[in-house]
Amino acid sequence: MNGNGYTRMEGDYIIRHHRHETRDNQCSSALVKHIKAPVHLNYSSVITLHPEIIDGRPGTLVIESFVVDVPDGNTKDETCYFVEALINCNLKSLADVSERLAVQDRTEPIGRI
Incomplete structure (x- = not known):
């Protein structure tokens, strides 16, 4: 886990595909679910x-x-x-x-x- 609670793999995918530029009145999140x-x-x-x-x-x-x-x-x-x-x-x-x-x-x- 890194400092934001994601594993390195999760973080890499989030950075690559789920990055958002937010303004002061906005928030952003990424939810992760591992499926077997x-x-x-x-x-x-x-x-x-x-x-x-x-x-x-x-x-x-x-x-x-x-x-x-x-x-x-x-x-x-x-x-x-x-x-x-x-x-x-x-x-x-x-x-x-x-x-x-x-x-x-x-x-x-x-x-x-």
Whole structure:
């Protein structure tokens, strides 16, 4: 372990793939979980953020896609439903926090700036 609580390997991956430049009013974290299974069995996802205009104001379109193995005894539909529910919960939390910050910032409608 190094001074920040990560092993050298974890720290190297975090520095390479998860570095964020934060402002004074921001925080950042990286969560680590070791799973006793090879990578090709583990969950895979892509998340992208795209600017858009919502109700005349700057907004963000978030798209997350995933691939996950269907466990024995489950159907594809059951597995997708479960994973989609988890992702939707996370995206709702992201939206709630971001929209609360946007209201505090009082983002002006497009064309009034």
